[in-house]
Amino acid sequence: MFQRLKEKWHLSWPRFILVFSTFALGGSLCGYLGRMVMGLSGLEKNVLYYILYIILVTLFWPFCVITISIPMGQFPFFRNYLRRMWGRMVKKGRESGLRHEGSENQLQTTNHKHRTTLAIFASGAGSNAQKLMEKFTNHPFIQVGLVVCNKPGAGVIDIASHHQVPVLLIEKERFFRGDGYVEELQRQKIDFIVLAGFLWKIPEALIRAYPHKIINIHPALLPNYGGKGMYGMRVHEAVLAAGETQSGITIHYVNEHFDEGEPIFQATCPITPQDTPESLAQKVHALEHRHFPEVVEKLLSEV
Numbered sequence: 557m558f559q560r561l562k563e564k565w566h567l568s569w570p571r572f573i574l575v576f577s578t579f580a581l582g583g584s585l586c587g588y589l590g591r592m593v594m595g596l597s598g599l600e601k602n603v604l605y606y607i608l609y610i611i612l613v614t615l616f617w618p619f620c621v622i623t624i625s626i627p628m629g630q631f632p633f634f635r636n637y638l639r640r641m642w643g644r645m646v647k648k649g650r651e652s653g654l655r656h657e658g659s660e661n662q663l664q665t666t667n668h669k670h671r672t673t674l675a676i677f678a679s680g681a682g683s684n685a686q687k688l689m690e691k692f693t694n695h696p697f698i699q700v701g702l703v704v705c706n707k708p709g710a711g712v713i714d715i716a717s718h719h720q721v722p723v724l725l726i727e728k729e730r731f732f733r734g735d736g737y738v739e740e741l742q743r744q745k746i747d748f749i750v751l752a753g754f755l756w757k758i759p760e761a762l763i764r765a766y767p768h769k770i771i772n773i774h775p776a777l778l779p780n781y782g783g784k785g786m787y788g789m790r791v792h793e794a795v796l797a798a799g800e801t802q803s804g805i806t807i808h809y810v811n812e813h814f815d816e817g818e819p820i821f822q823a824t825c826p827i828t829p830q831d832t833p834e835s836l837a838q839k840v841h842a843l844e845h846r847h848f849p850e851v852v853e854k855l856l857s858e859v
């Protein structure tokens with residue numbers, strides 16, 4: 557459970573311990589204040605007492621954790637955490653308000669306004685693309701609108717057709733020397749681009765058209781084992797040849813250099829002396845499938 561929370565919040569272990577302690581201390585302070593105020597009220601311990609106590613504690617809680625977060629040095633984390641919580645509550649409130657009015661159509665329009673349409677760029681087997689499509693089928697605010705592929709016959713094409721996602725087959729000349737397919741992507745109302753096993757470099761025209769809106773997954777712990785020519789099995793071979801004791805995945809923004817954009821998320825897996833490039837590839841794939849859809853969802857829920 558702790559490991560999951562740590563990964564969900566993207567924290568190192570020392571920071572996770574500080575954040576967790578802040579939750580614990582904030583909760584205790586909140587309970588203490590709640591009991592103190594209820595004591596002053598002079599009410600007897602009946603149903604009304606407990607209802608009022610729960611309301612008080614709910615109201616005190618954000619103030620208590622934010623106060624404790626300051627001496628613990630965790631104020632930015634809790635400020636963002638409470639902001640996100642508040643945002644979700646407001647959104648839920650709006651949705652249920654609309655539902656109560658019985659305006660299902662209005663709800664769909666409201667959701668649609670915030671809906672992000674993804675293009676998945678992939679040119680391999682497409683197992684990551686598949687996980688993304690599964691995650692975002694009937695998703696409230698994300699949909700996969702397009703698969704972009706540069707290899708006729710790639711496995712990802714069948715996966716896309718299974719999920720009824722249109723495929724755009726691209727060719728080198730237009731991608732690198734033309735408009736980078738920007739107009740086509742805009743025509744298809746693509747808001748965000750996810751590279752999932754796409755091996756061509758992204759041209760500047762595309763990066764300019766989608767600033768901070770293109771992300772990539774890499775099967776190693778960048779900044780090591782990245783760059784031109786570092787993909788798929790070559791990465792795992794290099795990691796093993798260097799005698800590493802762990803590898804993992806990196807999800808990062810894409811800039812004009814291979815595998816150098818700002819990192820968003822990393823997860824690790826151990827390497828044993830028995831590992832081969834194939835067994836390491838399996839471990840890394842398992843990490844990718846587990847985290848990639850969640851990280852994309854989290855990222856898009858924050859924009």
Ligand code: GAR
Binds near residue numbers: 787
């Ligand atoms: C994935 O492991 C991804 O990290 C890697 O290609 C594989 C595609 O697998 N990407 C790179 O190496 C990019 N440098 P998939 O087609 O089964 O999703």
